[in-house]
Amino acid sequence: MSQAIMEQNIKPLTLTIQGGVDKDGHPDAVSEIEIARGEIIGIVGPTGSGKSTLIADIEQFAFGDTPSGRRILINSLEPAGELRSDPRKKLVAQLSQNMHFLADMSVEEFLRMHAKSRGKDPGLADKVVALANTLTGEPVNPAFQLTILSGGQSRALMVADIAVISDSPIVLIDEIENAGIKKQEALRLLSGEGKIVVVVTHDPMLALMASRRIVMKNGGMTKVISTNEDEQRVFRDVERLDGWLTSLRETIRQGEVVA
Amino acid sequence: MKMVVVAGTPGSGKTSVLMHAVKGLLRAGHSPALVKIDCMWTEDDLRFKRLKVPVAVGLAKDMCPDHYAIYNFEEMLEWAAAQQADMLLNETAGLCLRCAPYPDKALAICVIDVTTGPNSPLKVGPLLTTADAAVMTKGDLVSQAEREVFRERILEANPGCRIIEANGLSGKGSAELAELMASWPDICGEMVLRHNPPLAICTLCTGELRVSKEHHRGVLRHLDGFMEYTGE
Numbered sequence: 503m504s505q506a507i508m509e510q511n512i513k514p515l516t517l518t519i520q521g522g523v524d525k526d527g528h529p530d531a532v533s534e535i536e537i538a539r540g541e542i543i544g545i546v547g548p549t550g551s552g553k554s555t556l557i558a559d560i561e562q563f564a565f566g567d568t569p570s571g572r573r574i575l576i577n578s579l580e581p582a583g584e585l586r587s588d589p590r591k592k593l594v595a596q597l598s599q600n601m602h603f604l605a606d607m608s609v610e611e612f613l614r615m616h617a618k619s620r621g622k623d624p625g626l627a628d629k630v631v632a633l634a635n636t637l638t639g640e641p642v643n644p645a646f647q648l649t650i651l652s653g654g655q656s657r658a659l660m661v662a663d664i665a666v667i668s669d670s671p672i673v674l675i676d677e678i679e680n681a682g683i684k685k686q687e688a689l690r691l692l693s694g695e696g697k698i699v700v701v702v703t704h705d706p707m708l709a710l711m712a713s714r715r716i717v718m719k720n721g722g723m724t725k726v727i728s729t730n731e732d733e734q735r736v737f738r739d740v741e742r743l744d745g746w747l748t749s750l751r752e753t754i755r756q757g758e759v760v761a
Numbered sequence: 762m763k764m765v766v767v768a769g770t771p772g773s774g775k776t777s778v779l780m781h782a783v784k785g786l787l788r789a790g791h792s793p794a795l796v797k798i799d800c801m802w803t804e805d806d807l808r809f810k811r812l813k814v815p816v817a818v819g820l821a822k823d824m825c826p827d828h829y830a831i832y833n834f835e836e837m838l839e840w841a842a843a844q845q846a847d848m849l850l851n852e853t854a855g856l857c858l859r860c861a862p863y864p865d866k867a868l869a870i871c872v873i874d875v876t877t878g879p880n881s882p883l884k885v886g887p888l889l890t891t892a893d894a895a896v897m898t899k900g901d902l903v904s905q906a907e908r909e910v911f912r913e914r915i916l917e918a919n920p921g922c923r924i925i926e927a928n929g930l931s932g933k934g935s936a937e938l939a940e941l942m943a944s945w946p947d948i949c950g951e952m953v954l955r956h957n958p959p960l961a962i963c964t965l966c967t968g969e970l971r972v973s974k975e976h977h978r979g980v981l982r983h984l985d986g987f988m989e990y991t992g993e
Contacts, residue, residue: 558901558933562926567936583937587924589909596905605907606878615879616906619913663906 515539515577517672517698519560522571524722525552530572532716532723539671542699544709547718553702554599556718557674560700561596562586570721590621595668597675597692602656603648609659610644617667626666633662633691637683639755658683665691672698679705684748707744710737762838763848764948766830766863768888769855769872774898776805777929778872778938779852783812785939786848793942794846796837798830799854815844827853827860828958834864838948848942859959861887864952868945870938872896872927875903875911882914887956889915894923894941901928 517537521530537543545553555570563574563586573580576593585591605612613627627644635641638658642651651659661683664673673692678701679685689708693699703709710733717725729737753760769775779795786793794815797805801820809816817840821829830853841849853862863869871892873885876899882889889895895915900908912924923941927934963979978992 558931561905562933568933569931587926589912598901598904600902600904603907604876604878604903605910606880607910612879612906612910615910615913619909660904660906668905668909 516575517560517700518575518578519556519723520573520575521723522559522564522566522568522573524570524720526720528722530723532726535716535723535726537698537700539696539698541714542693542701542712544712544715545700545702545718546704546709546715551718552721553718554676555721556716556723557596557598557676557700557702560672561594561674563594589619589668592620592668593670594672594674595664595670595692597657597660597664597673597678599676600656600660601653603651605648607648608644609642609646609648609651612648613644613663613667616663620667622667630659630662630666633665634658637661637688637691654683658688661688661691665694669694671696672700674700676702677704679703679708686744707737707740710734710740762842762846762947763942763945764834764838764864764867765848765850765870765942765945766853766867767850767870767872768853768862768892769870769896770858770874770877770885771855773855773872773874773877774927774929775852775855775872776808778896778898778927778935779850780808780812781927781929781932781935782938782942783809783814783850784932785935786942787812787814789939789943791848791943792844792846793848793850794841794844795850795852796840797852798826800826800856805852815841815846821854825860825958826856827862830854830862831864831954831958834952850942857959858884858886858888861891861954861956863891863955864948865955866946866948866950866952868942869893869955870896872898873915874898875900875908879907879910879914882911882918885918889922890919891955892919892922894925894938895919896925896927896934896938898927898929900926901931 519535521533523529545556547553559568559570559572560574563581564572565580566573585593610627613630614624617624617626631642631644638655642655642659678688701708709715710729714726714728716723767775767779783793795809796817797803798819803818806816806818838849869892871889873895875897915924925934925937964977969976980990982988
């Protein structure tokens with residue numbers, strides 16, 4: 503175990519996924535993939551194909567102890583136990599598909615507690631709420647109980663919480679397009695400078711935004727596709743189309759008539 | 762002989778987590794024997810039997826299930842030894858939270874469900890505060906932030922405890938748990954409980970059914986916290 507990656511302030515340079523097995527016990531066709539700092543990588547595949555399982559393997563730094571048998575390395579080394587569990591040393595921030603909070607606490611109390619658990623200044627809570635309110639339609643008030651927030655408000659708060667409090671060098675994002683919030687804006691906030699970003703997505707724009715994408719099938723990693731120039735051209739078309747759809751959505755949400 | 766007591770509220774995932782840990786122990790060459798304590802009825806023994814390890818069930822019936830477990834620890838250990846086991850795993854019924862059926866030399870594990878919310882570690886009492894390890898279950902149902910806040914609350918209740926995030930469905934965390942069980946020292950000599958059980962005995966314990974206060978005797982506590990002895 504190298505001392506270097508024990509230090510919280512030294513960001514990891516590479517994340518390596520070593521293949522395991524699919525749902526039938528057949529080895530992953532992709533035996534190893536290394537992801538470098540600054541890269542956005544997609545995970546795509548039909549529903550039930552094992553995308554969220556792969557994300558979970560990364561989140562917990564699997565070492566052959568999960569059903570997939572995969573191993574996750576940081577800088578080509580197996581990370582120490584405390585990097586897996588202690589939030590103060592955690593290298594991974596994760597936005598899961600959960601759309602609701604179950605905690606019976608106020609927004610402010612929860613965020614202050616979360617900052618404390620990550621060894622950060624509890625005063626960051628106000629910053630999180632302000633940022634969340636740039637992503638969602640109806641503003642979140644710090645005095646609200648978490649459990650009354652809508653799906654979109656909860657997700658906006660989770661995104662802002664990751665950007666401000668769980669500011670980690672590796673960011674895992676599970677289907678941000680389902681959140682009912684501004685997805686591109688949210689992705690930009692989460693990616694930051696020089697982070698490793700892993701995005702599970704069905705959204706063509708988000709998938710093409712990634713430099714590579716891992717294709718999942720029956721629980722296994724079947725191949726890795728690099729986004730080529732043709733796809734980058736398609737991306738620019740999709741981006742325009744998405745911008746148009748977003749503005750239409752906003753018009754309708756605001757109770758106006760589409761011109 | 763090693764001894765592990767697994768406690769936690771009903772439905773928190775004690776059995777599922779324990780099943781995965783047993784698989785890990787078997788893979789590592791250990792011979793665990795299991796005793797499941799319950800109140801009236803249980804089917805958990807059938808689940809454990811699928812793992813092909815010795816399983817016994819104890820039903821407390823009219824006795825408090827935690828008191829029943831404590832009273833029978835010696836018998837359980839004798840039974841486990843007769844099964845050629847090197848480790849006794851005792852799963853408790855998990856009910857009132859007031860008793861912590863943890864002998865000092867056993868490994869005490871409290872299984873706690875994240876979906877019960879971040880105030881629950883403060884409510885669980887000695888079951889959590891005197892445990893060696895807390896196993897957090899159902900973490901996949903909440904956000905990472907909520908898991909981390911929950912973890913912080915566990916540490917507030919029991920600052921020294923080891924926390925293991927586990928999932929009873931996928932088996933996450935079971936390798937770590939099995940390793941902890943295997944590394945625990947063997948029990949030896951006289952064992953003492955870590956925490957005193959609640960006060961006894963009141964008239965309800967001996968079969969009084971009438972609700973009205975005038976019929977009750979013993980060490981009794983009022984709603985406002987006042988405690989008194991009523992009796993001869």
